[in-house]
Amino acid sequence: KAGVTQTPRYLIKTRGQQVTLSCSPISGHRSVSWYQQTPGQGLQFLFEYFSETQRNKGNFPGRFSGRQFSNSRSEMNVSTLELGDSALYLCASRPEWRESANTGELFFGEGSRLTVL
Amino acid sequence: EDKVVQSPLSLVVHEGDTVTLNCSYEVTNFRSLLWYKQEKKAPTFLFMLTSSGIEKKSGRLSSILDKKELFSILNITATQTGDSAVYLCAALLMDTGRRALTFGSGTRLQVQP
Numbered sequence: 001k002a003g004v005t006q007t008p009r010y011l012i013k014t015r016g017q018q019v020t021l022s023c024s025p026i027s028g029h030r031s032v033s034w035y036q037q038t039p040g041q042g043l044q045f046l047f048e049y050f051s052e053t054q055r056n057k058g059n060f061p062g063r064f065s066g067r068q069f070s071n072s073r074s075e076m077n078v079s080t081l082e083l084g085d086s087a088l089y090l091c092a093s094r095p096e097w098r099e100s101a102n103t104g105e106l107f108f109g110e111g112s113r114l115t116v117l
Numbered sequence: 118e119d120k121v122v123q124s125p126l127s128l129v130v131h132e133g134d135t136v137t138l139n140c141s142y143e144v145t146n147f148r149s150l151l152w153y154k155q156e157k158k159a160p161t162f163l164f165m166l167t168s169s170g171i172e173k174k175s176g177r178l179s180s181i182l183d184k185k186e187l188f189s190i191l192n193i194t195a196t197q198t199g200d201s202a203v204y205l206c207a208a209l210l211m212d213t214g215r216r217a218l219t220f221g222s223g224t225r226l227q228v229q230p
Contacts, residue, residue, distance in 0.1 A: 004159075035220075042222030043160075043205060056217050088158070105151070105165060106218070110158040 002027065004109035006091050012115045018079040021112045025072050025093030031055075032074040033106065034066060037088040046089075049074055078114075086116045119144045121208050123221035131229050134196050138224045140206035141188040149209040150182050150189045151218070156202040163191070165209075196228045 005024040013019050025032050033056075034046040045058035049068035066076040072093075078085055092106035120143045130136055142150065149167045153160035164173045166182035166189060173180050177196075182189045193200055203223040210217055 033218075043207075043220035045217055045219070048216070056215055058217070090159070105162045106160075108153075108159040108161070 004091055004093050004107055006089075006109035006112050008112055009110065010113050010115075012117060013081050014117050015081055015083060017081050018077060019081060019114060020075055020077045021089055021091075021114075023074045023076075023091030023093075023109060025074070025091075026107055029093035029095050029107070030072050031094045032068055032072065033092045033094075034074070034076050035090045035092065036060070037090055037111070038086075043090070046076065081116045083116050086114060088113050119208065119210065119217075119219045121206060121219050121221040123204075123206055123224050125224060126222070127225040127227070129227045129229060130196055132197060134228075135192065135194045136196060136226060138191040138193075138204050138206075138226070139188065140190070140221055142206075142208040142219075143187065144208040144210045144219060146210045146212040146215075147184075147208055148211045151207045151209060152180055152189070152191050153205040153207065154202045155205055155223070160205055163204075193226075196226075198228050198230055201226060201228045 007022045031050045033048040035043045037043045047066050048056040052068045063079045068074045088111045090108050090111045092108045094106055122141050124139045149165050151165045152163040164180045169182055169184040177194045180191045203225050205220055205223045207218045207220040
């Protein structure tokens with residue numbers, strides 16, 4: 001079974017531009033989460049999607065947005081890029097979203113490393 | 118504000134040593150504590166701990182949760198160079214309409230030959 005696939009793996013942008021990152025979850029997984037990882041802040045939760053609906057959202061400005069398609073693939077977008085947005089953006093999937101689900105295991109992709117100049 | 122703190126931030130040991138990594142948390146509606154290993158890019162799952170005092174073990178790695186004192190430890194015995202990685206702990210919180218994982222900043226472990 002293929003793992004979580006993220007594209008692009010690396011990209012360089014300049015301040016003010018916008019970027020779109022893509023994530024294909026493991027086949028059969030319907031929940032996709034996005035995380036930002038920086039050396040100073042560690043792994044920070046951006047948002048989680050299930051069945052094309054955003055279920056949870058972290059404390060990031062509105063410049064960060066996402067969506068999920070009917071095939072569970074997800075994209076996240078960052079508009080008006082700032083230098084501080086330089087980070088590794090990790091996508092993670094898991095089989096289902098249910099409040100009562102007692103499994104927290106996430107399956108991570110290799111990430112998209114964004115550099116903002 | 119939910120918070121997960123790991124210590125030490127980094128650690129250098131020699132092969133064969135035993136290491137203990139610490140994770141403390143302050144999370145509302147706490148459900149479970151998870152440990153991940155991140156070698157290059159993608160973190161990989163190690164353990165999920167939900168009950169206090171019950172050790173989980175996988176080979177040379179073991180972990181335990183103390184829900185009264187709000188911390189967890191990850192032990193690695195007889196370390197090998199392949200154990201070199203960043204170890205992340207995360208607290209899973211769940212309440213009505215909300216589910217989130219709050220990660221610590223990680224402990225970078227370097228095992229020297």
